[in-house]
Amino acid sequence: MRVVVDTNVLLPAVLFEGSVAEKVMDLMVTRGDDRLASGDIIEELVRVLRRDFERLSEEEREDAAATAAEFVYIVVPVAVEHDTLRDKADLHVLGCVTAAKADILLTYDKDLLALDSWEGARILTPNQLLHELGTDQHL
Numbered sequence: 001m002r003v004v005v006d007t008n009v010l011l012p013a014v015l016f017e018g019s020v021a022e023k024v025m026d027l028m029v030t031r032g033d034d035r036l037a038s039g040d041i042i043e044e045l046v047r048v049l050r051r052d053f054e055r056l057s058e059e060e061r062e063d064a065a066a067t068a069a070e071f072v073y074i075v076v077p078v079a080v081e082h083d084t085l086r087d088k089a090d091l092h093v094l095g096c097v098t099a100a101k102a103d104i105l106l107t108y109d110k111d112l113l114a115l116d117s118w119e120g121a122r123i124l125t126p127n128q129l130l131h132e133l134g135t136d137q138h139l
Helices: 007-015 020-031 039-052 058-071 088-100 126-132
Strands: 002-005 034-037 104-106 121-124
Touching: 002 007, 002 088, 007 020, 007 039, 007 058, 020 034, 020 126, 034 088, 039 058, 039 088, 088 104, 104 126, 121 126
Parallel strands: 002 034, 002 104, 104 121
Antiparallel strands: none
8 A cells, every 4th residue: 555644644653652643654564555755745744843842852853853754755746736725735745645656645634634535545534544444443
């Protein structure tokens, strides 16, 4: 399975031990699924760490970003358009899905989730993916 992982899933996966995001990332590693992101997604993660996690030291923020980058293979996104997407800043995520030929986009972003799918990839939350894989009984 080829899964593009959005910033808002990578962040809790590396910062919050025991989170659903961490569990789904660990499961994907165990299963051997391709975990994909773009440089833009990693850069967004770094910006969010600096902006919203001031309580962490610079070293902790760098370690979190490095761990997130190790979880994924980097894909160069393609330019895409979507007329009804409310937040055009999310286009780079859809461009990553297109370039990766992903099966799933894993996100908590409500604007992306409202699309349900993009170019053959289903758009799911970590909870939804765990449920589909039959592993949600431990959440």
